Amino acid sequence: MSNDPYSALGLKKSATDAEIKKAYRKIARTHHPDLNPGDSTAEAKFKAASMAYDLLKDPEQRRRFDAGEIDATGAEKQPERKFYREYAEQGGHGYGNTHGYEDFGDMSDIFADILRQRQAQGAAGGGAYGGFAGGGFDARGADARYMLEVDFMDAVKGGKKRITLPSGDNLEVKIPEGTRDGQTIRLRGKGGEGYGKGPRGDAYVTINVRPHKVFKREGDDIHITLPITIDEAVLGGKVPTPTIHGTVNLTIPKGASSGQTLRLRGKGVKRGSKKGDQKVELQIKMPPNVDADLEKFMQDWRKGHAYDPRKGMTS
Amino acid sequence: MTRFYSEEQVITSITRLTPSRLTTYVQHEFLSPAQSESGPVYTAADLARIELICDLDEQFDLQGDALGVVLSLIDQLHGVRSELRRVMTAIEAQPEDLRGRIIAALKEM
Numbered sequence: 001m002s003n004d005p006y007s008a009l010g011l012k013k014s015a016t017d018a019e020i021k022k023a024y025r026k027i028a029r030t031h032h033p034d035l036n037p038g039d040s041t042a043e044a045k046f047k048a049a050s051m052a053y054d055l056l057k058d059p060e061q062r063r064r065f066d067a068g069e070i071d072a073t074g075a076e077k078q079p080e081r082k083f084y085r086e087y088a089e090q091g092g093h094g095y096g097n098t099h100g101y102e103d104f105g106d107m108s109d110i111f112a113d114i115l116r117q118r119q120a121q122g123a124a125g126g127g128a129y130g131g132f133a134g135g136g137f138d139a140r141g142a143d144a145r146y147m148l149e150v151d152f153m154d155a156v157k158g159g160k161k162r163i164t165l166p167s168g169d170n171l172e173v174k175i176p177e178g179t180r181d182g183q184t185i186r187l188r189g190k191g192g193e194g195y196g197k198g199p200r201g202d203a204y205v206t207i208n209v210r211p212h213k214v215f216k217r218e219g220d221d222i223h224i225t226l227p228i229t230i231d232e233a234v235l236g237g238k239v240p241t242p243t244i245h246g247t248v249n250l251t252i253p254k255g256a257s258s259g260q261t262l263r264l265r266g267k268g269v270k271r272g273s274k275k276g277d278q279k280v281e282l283q284i285k286m287p288p289n290v291d292a293d294l295e296k297f298m299q300d301w302r303k304g305h306a307y308d309p310r311k312g313m314t315s
Numbered sequence: 316m317t318r319f320y321s322e323e324q325v326i327t328s329i330t331r332l333t334p335s336r337l338t339t340y341v342q343h344e345f346l347s348p349a350q351s352e353s354g355p356v357y358t359a360a361d362l363a364r365i366e367l368i369c370d371l372d373e374q375f376d377l378q379g380d381a382l383g384v385v386l387s388l389i390d391q392l393h394g395v396r397s398e399l400r401r402v403m404t405a406i407e408a409q410p411e412d413l414r415g416r417i418i419a420a421l422k423e424m
Contacts, residue, residue: 087360182317
């Protein structure tokens with residue numbers, strides 16, 4: 001990026017305030033990234049021009065820059081800005097809107113199918129227009145967007161939830177078993193009322209899953225860290241272990257180490273016919289205080305059984 | 316958790332946005348925040364859209380219906396681009412001879 005705000009706007013230092021504004025508007029109009037989604041150089045040019053304009057539009061700042069008191073970035077640095085086009089094509093944000101392809105004749109059937117699929121994937125359309133059937137105006141109602149926060153276990157197990165809005169309206173949402181964080185559920189016909197004979201819009205409910213203090217979700221697997229005692233680590237044995245399906249007895253192998261991960265097959269998240277596993281990472285916890293017995297035992301043991309777990313590590 | 320922003324958080328993070336302007340944008344349906352039990356919430360995509368609306372409002376002096384028309388055209392442009400991208404991805408996945416026939420047909424038009 002140029003360090004000269006005047007050249008970023010294609011101007012000379014002698015430019016008037018009106019010329020600066022005019023030059024900036026022209027670049028903003030021709031290079032705004034959201035108005036030119038296909039031009040990768042547009043963003044850099046627009047940013048440079050915006051920065052330059054921010055600096056030069058204020059006569060006092062311009063004087064200080066000309067006098068060399070501040071640099072081209074001005075006094076404070078601006079935070080990194082995300083442009084809308086980075087999201088615009090992804091769908092699911094509620095603003096996707098192509099108004100259909102009815103003017104395409106026979107080909108419109110293909111596009112109508114594509115559109116329907118897009119909607120099913122959660123890209124809430126802004127409302128396709130229904131035309132002028134019967135001489136009156138009919139149009140599909142607007143889609144509505146909702147966010148529902150649910151507990152970790154409710155998302156895992158599924159169930160019915162009700163959103164009660166501050167306005168007093170409420171909406172029942174069926175949460176399928178194994179719902180992921182950020183997943184969007186479509187409720188057909190639960191959006192805004194249609195115009196004329198147009199059908200109601202749909203409701204899109206994004207599920208926000210609250211984290212659990214024990215269970216962490218990794219796809220359809222569940223991960224937990226399980227504390228074990230030193231005697232359990234040395235001798236092995238069965239240890240009661242929480243899973244999302246209730247407590248099970250997990251067999252700890254003799255000589256288990258911290259960080260070792262055991263797998264409980266089929267004890268993860270159930271989603272349709274698929275079932276994940278639960279991964280249990282062991283973590284050896286020392287007793288609250290090291291008593292004289294333990295200390296003496298360890299001192300005796302060390303004499304004849306020294307081992308080096310750090311072998312091969314270079315400093 | 317998927318990140319959502321409350322109205323106050325949106326106004327704090329976009330310094331040029333005022334509560335009254337945000338209300339105006341929502342009333343004009345330039346924005347449709349998701350409704351939650353604690354009131355409207357905004358996504359990162361909504362935030363980027365607000366920046367765009369502020370640009371159009373402040374720098375191009377577009378307000379009200381004029382701003383609505385421009386936003387609608389931008390939405391349509393992105394919608395068409397998104398669908399064109401899907402069509403191109405689908406063509407890309409086809410065997411070479413079929414791709415060749417499609418390219419030849421495009422050249423003939």
